[in-house]
Amino acid sequence: DAGVIQSPRHEVTEMGQEVTLRCKPISGHDYLFWYRQTMMRGLELLIYFNNNVPIDDSGMPEDRFSAKMPNASFSTLKIQPSEPRDSAVYFCATSTNNQPQHFGDGTRLSIL
Amino acid sequence: SQELEQSPQSLIVQEGKNLTINCTSSKTLYGLYWYKQKYGEGLIFLMMLQKGGEEKSHEKITAKLDEKKQQSSLHITASQPSHAGIYLCGAVSGGGADGLTFGKGTHLIIQP
Numbered sequence: 001d002a003g004v005i006q007s008p009r010h011e012v013t014e015m016g017q018e019v020t021l022r023c024k025p026i027s028g029h030d031y032l033f034w035y036r037q038t039m040m041r042g043l044e045l046l047i048y049f050n051n052n053v054p055i056d057d058s059g060m061p062e063d064r065f066s067a068k069m070p071n072a073s074f075s076t077l078k079i080q081p082s083e084p085r086d087s088a089v090y091f092c093a094t095s096t097n098n099q100p101q102h103f104g105d106g107t108r109l110s111i112l
Numbered sequence: 113s114q115e116l117e118q119s120p121q122s123l124i125v126q127e128g129k130n131l132t133i134n135c136t137s138s139k140t141l142y143g144l145y146w147y148k149q150k151y152g153e154g155l156i157f158l159m160m161l162q163k164g165g166e167e168k169s170h171e172k173i174t175a176k177l178d179e180k181k182q183q184s185s186l187h188i189t190a191s192q193p194s195h196a197g198i199y200l201c202g203a204v205s206g207g208g209a210d211g212l213t214f215g216k217g218t219h220l221i222i223q224p
Contacts, residue, residue, distance in 0.1 A: 004154075033211050043200065045211035056211065091154060100145055101212065103154040 002026070004104035006092050012110045018080040021107045023092030024073060033101060034067055034077050035091040043091070049075065082111045114139045116201055118215035125191050126223050133186045133218045135201035141181045142204050145212060149198040158186075158199075188220075196222045 005024040013019055025032050033048040047057040052069045060067070064083070069075040079086055087110050093101040115138040125131045135144070143162050147155040159168045161177035161184060168175050172189045188195055198219050202212035 035211075042216040043202075043214040045213070048211045059211070093155075098143075100157040100160050102157065103147075105154040108152075 004092055004094050004102055006090075006104035006107050008107060009105065010108045010110075012112065013082060014112050015083055016081045017111075018078065019082045019086075019109060019111075021077040021090050021092075021109070023075045023077070023104060025075070025092070025094035026102055027073075029094035029096045029102070030072070031095045031101075032069060032075050033093040033095075034075070035093065037089045037091060037106070038087075046077070084111045087111050114203060114213045116203055116213060116215035118199075118201060118218050120218060121216065122219040122221070124221045124223060127192060128190055131188050131191055131220070133199050133220075135184045135186075135215055137182045137203060139182070141177065141184070144177055144184045145202040146175050146184070146186050147200045147202060149200060149217070151197070155200065191222050193222050193224065196220055 004026055007022045011019060030051050034046040035043050036046055037043045044059055046059045047067045048055055049069045052072060065079055067077045089106045089108050091103050091106045093103045095101040117136045119134045123131060145160050146158040148158055149155045159170060159175045161175055164177060164179045164181045166177045174187045175184060177184045184201060186199060198217045200214050200217045202214045204210050204212060
């Protein structure tokens with residue numbers, strides 16, 4: 001079984017640029033979560049979807065962040081414009097039926 | 113909001129020794145998850161505990177949730193180099209399939 005697939009694995013870009021992170025969930029999983037991990041704050045929930053609908057986006061830091069899930073097979077997290085403080089590892093995780101969340105390998109984002 | 117405090121923050125253990133990691137919640141735990149993360153990689157699910165007093169084991173790792181459901185412990189018996197990594201506890205804040213709140217993690221180093 002293919003796990004949660006995230007792309008790109010690494011992204012380095014200059015501040016002010018638009019960044020798009022992508023996630024392909026495990027087939028059949030109807031919950032999708034976006035997390036951010038930093039040394040200072042640890043792992044934080046940004047937003048999650050159920051059946052492609054955003055349920056809780058209270059963790060999204062500011063209007064520069066947006067997330068979409070156009071279908072059951074794909075989600076994006078976009079940062080526009082990016083800032084150096086957005087540098088972090090971004091994880092996508094998916095689950096179904098109150099089962100444990102399965103995490104992707106993450107995208108390591110560096111904003112210069 | 114719920115907060116999870118893990119202790120210790122880091123741990124260096126000689127190979128073959130036993131160790132325990134603790135996770136204390138500021139609120140009642142409805143579901144407690146233990147994950148392991150290797151540096152630069154995603155989170156691997158270890159165990160899920162839901163009932164007060166519950167105990168689960170997998171290979172040499174045992175996790176417990178206390179009766180009051182506000183603390184969990186992870187015990188590793190006869191540690192091996194493969195146990196090295198970051199151990200994270202995560203909890204749902206309510207009874208549903210919400211995103212997880214995580215502790216800051218415990219960095220485990222196994223000395224040969």
